[in-house]
Amino acid sequence: MYIGIDLGGTNIAAGLVSDKGEIILKDSVPTNSERPTGEIVKDMAELALKLIKEAGYTPSDIDGVGIGCPGTIDFEKGEVVYSNNIRMEHYPLAVEFRKHLDLPVRVDNDANCAAMGEYIVNGDNAGSFLFITLGTGVGGGLVLNGKVYRGFNGAAAEPGHITLVSGGEPCTCGKCGCWESYASVTALIRDTKRAMDKAPESLMHSIAAEEGKVSGKTAFAAAKRGDKAAKAVVDQYIRYIADGIVSCENFIQPEITAIGGGISREGDYILDPVREYVGKTGFNKFMPKGRIVTAKLFNDAGIVGAAAIANEK
Amino acid sequence: MYIGIDLGGTNIAAGLVSDKGEIILKDSVPTNSERPTGEIVKDMAELALKLIKEAGYTPSDIDGVGIGCPGTIDFEKGEVVYSNNIRMEHYPLAVEFRKHLDLPVRVDNDANCAAMGEYIVNGDNAGSFLFITLGTGVGGGLVLNGKVYRGFNGAAAEPGHITLVSGGEPCTCGKCGCWESYASVTALIRDTKRAMDKAPESLMHSIAAEEGKVSGKTAFAAAKRGDKAAKAVVDQYIRYIADGIVSCENFIQPEITAIGGGISREGDYILDPVREYVGKTGFNKFMPKGRIVTAKLFNDAGIVGAAAIANEK
Numbered sequence: 001m002y003i004g005i006d007l008g009g010t011n012i013a014a015g016l017v018s019d020k021g022e023i024i025l026k027d028s029v030p031t032n033s034e035r036p037t038g039e040i041v042k043d044m045a046e047l048a049l050k051l052i053k054e055a056g057y058t059p060s061d062i063d064g065v066g067i068g069c070p071g072t073i074d075f076e077k078g079e080v081v082y083s084n085n086i087r088m089e090h091y092p093l094a095v096e097f098r099k100h101l102d103l104p105v106r107v108d109n110d111a112n113c114a115a116m117g118e119y120i121v122n123g124d125n126a127g128s129f130l131f132i133t134l135g136t137g138v139g140g141g142l143v144l145n146g147k148v149y150r151g152f153n154g155a156a157a158e159p160g161h162i163t164l165v166s167g168g169e170p171c172t173c174g175k176c177g178c179w180e181s182y183a184s185v186t187a188l189i190r191d192t193k194r195a196m197d198k199a200p201e202s203l204m205h206s207i208a209a210e211e212g213k214v215s216g217k218t219a220f221a222a223a224k225r226g227d228k229a230a231k232a233v234v235d236q237y238i239r240y241i242a243d244g245i246v247s248c249e250n251f252i253q254p255e256i257t258a259i260g261g262g263i264s265r266e267g268d269y270i271l272d273p274v275r276e277y278v279g280k281t282g283f284n285k286f287m288p289k290g291r292i293v294t295a296k297l298f299n300d301a302g303i304v305g306a307a308a309i310a311n312e313k
Numbered sequence: 314m315y316i317g318i319d320l321g322g323t324n325i326a327a328g329l330v331s332d333k334g335e336i337i338l339k340d341s342v343p344t345n346s347e348r349p350t351g352e353i354v355k356d357m358a359e360l361a362l363k364l365i366k367e368a369g370y371t372p373s374d375i376d377g378v379g380i381g382c383p384g385t386i387d388f389e390k391g392e393v394v395y396s397n398n399i400r401m402e403h404y405p406l407a408v409e410f411r412k413h414l415d416l417p418v419r420v421d422n423d424a425n426c427a428a429m430g431e432y433i434v435n436g437d438n439a440g441s442f443l444f445i446t447l448g449t450g451v452g453g454g455l456v457l458n459g460k461v462y463r464g465f466n467g468a469a470a471e472p473g474h475i476t477l478v479s480g481g482e483p484c485t486c487g488k489c490g491c492w493e494s495y496a497s498v499t500a501l502i503r504d505t506k507r508a509m510d511k512a513p514e515s516l517m518h519s520i521a522a523e524e525g526k527v528s529g530k531t532a533f534a535a536a537k538r539g540d541k542a543a544k545a546v547v548d549q550y551i552r553y554i555a556d557g558i559v560s561c562e563n564f565i566q567p568e569i570t571a572i573g574g575g576i577s578r579e580g581d582y583i584l585d586p587v588r589e590y591v592g593k594t595g596f597n598k599f600m601p602k603g604r605i606v607t608a609k610l611f612n613d614a615g616i617v618g619a620a621a622i623a624n625e626k
Binding site for chain 2: 150240
């Protein structure tokens with residue numbers, strides 16, 4: 001039995017997770033990320049202990065704790081090398097956590113944990129599994145032979161920062177033309193606004209007015225009601241997603257690619273054309289194709305995955 | 314001791330290779346790829362036998378044969394699923410070869426073999442090693458933990474067909490905007506010609522006239538002599554190379570990336586600006602950077618790698 005903790009900028013979510021990846025009990029507390037890191041770590045440990053006790057166990061029943069944290073993580077050392085969201089730099093998170101709750105602790109990047117969580121429930125024991133999350137940014141993780149692939153320096157699997165348009169839109173990472181700058185919800189909103197500026201007659205205006213803002217849903221909602229300008233935005237956005245997935249497939253040929261993040265709730269409306277494009281343009285015409293599926297866990301992926309990483313052999 | 318065979322469109326190159334990857338003896342014969350495949354396979358086996366005998370051995374001294382072949386290979390079956398260059402479709406190459414020389418035979422994609430060959434001499438036992446070849450196309454191979462990474466369907470590691478400019482230049486693969494359509498020598502020649510059309514005063518014209526054609530060297534030669542239009546072509550070409558390498562690094566973080574193919578003979582003239590761009594724009598600013606090196610083996614990589622794949626555990 002493991003504890004999985006998903007340390008986010010807004011909430012600390014934690015769960016007591018069985019060896020098979022089932023959440024037995026879960027809870028969350030606010031991160032309040034502006035306060036001293038030590039207080040955040042103390043709350044993480046207290047939340048874990050609360051779950052253990054509420055479920056009728058003691059710490060000695062727990063095999064380990066996994067923590068998923070945004071930013072650059074030194075997995076071997078259990079150290080947060082740099083995190084912008086939680087304001088940590090070379091912070092020995094595993095060591096600090098154990099001062100409050102002395103159990104084996106592993107720390108990994110939050111997207112790696114989410115990938116591992118999705119793999120547990122959605123991975124069918126695939127030898128190669130790619131998780132892509134389309135949200136404010138584009139993140140992801142790669143699970144090879146049931147283990148997170150971290151690259152030689154622990155920083156691998158940043159599919160959002162493969163180039164999609166060399167020299168294109170500026171990305172938050174400092175490079176131009178990253179996949180994230182085209183396939184994130186942030187990019188979709190930018191492109192929706194640009195299209196609205198050019199199409200004053202578009203339904204997108206009234207939909208955005210009803211919502212009170214332009215969101216990632218605006219163009220989709222208008223396109224489904226037959227709006228041409230919106231359809232063009234959606235088609236181009238789907239093409240950007242698909243073109244990045246082809247890149248990943250032509251490089252790694254994952255058996256399963258799971259698409260998560262808010263936008264994936266559009267389901268087959270996005271995935272059918274993505275599958276069609278990837279099937280048609282993928283480099284290999286003569287071998288079995290990888291499956292492209294929607295993610296299943298959403299918010300629980302981080303908890304389940306962090307616990308699985310604590311359990312990694 | 315192994316036999317490595319590099320089956321190319323022009324020549325069949327073969328070598329007797331030690332367990333450590335040293336070529337003991339090598340030779341080649343023309344492929345004459347238009348003739349019946351059975352004759353080509355017979356010549357491959359006869360070439361192998363000739364090498365074995367000339368080195369004073371018998372087939373029983375040989376632990377196995379590795380064959381690198383262009384196209385789509387079913388590694389498990391030893392079958393060429395499809396090869397355009399050698400005109401094979403669902404051809405049981407391993408079985409057919411053994412009719413002439415009955416030794417354990419493995420067949421793999423030629424770029425995978427070249428990657429493995431480079432890894433043997435240039436890989437420093439790196440846990441992750443990416444080989445990129447910039448030639449008529451852009452090919453490559455990925456070696457993880459000392460083994461070729463083939464993906465779930467055997468078709469992985471086609472870095473030339475990751476997208477570099479979504480919706481950009483048409484690629485021979487049918488998709489638009491592949492890295493190959495920008496970083497191959499074919500693309501460089503196209504861009505050199507386009508620049509020459511716009512710059513009648515450029516040195517590129519006289520250099521091409523001397524050479525009798527526009528080649529991958531034209532722009533480099535003119536740029537080194539201070540020609541501005543040529544310098545712009547070279548700078549953009551190097552940027553395309555670098556942008557693709559950043560994509561590979563941000564996804565896989567290989568410990569070593571080795572660049573081969575004719576153009577890599579430009580050495581640090583290309584690689585220094587590539588390293589600078591990758592170092593500056595790679596996603597991870599806080600962890601060790603992978604090394605980018607030039608390939609060492611050139612034409613022998615296929616032979617050494619095919620032998621190593623025969624020796625793969």
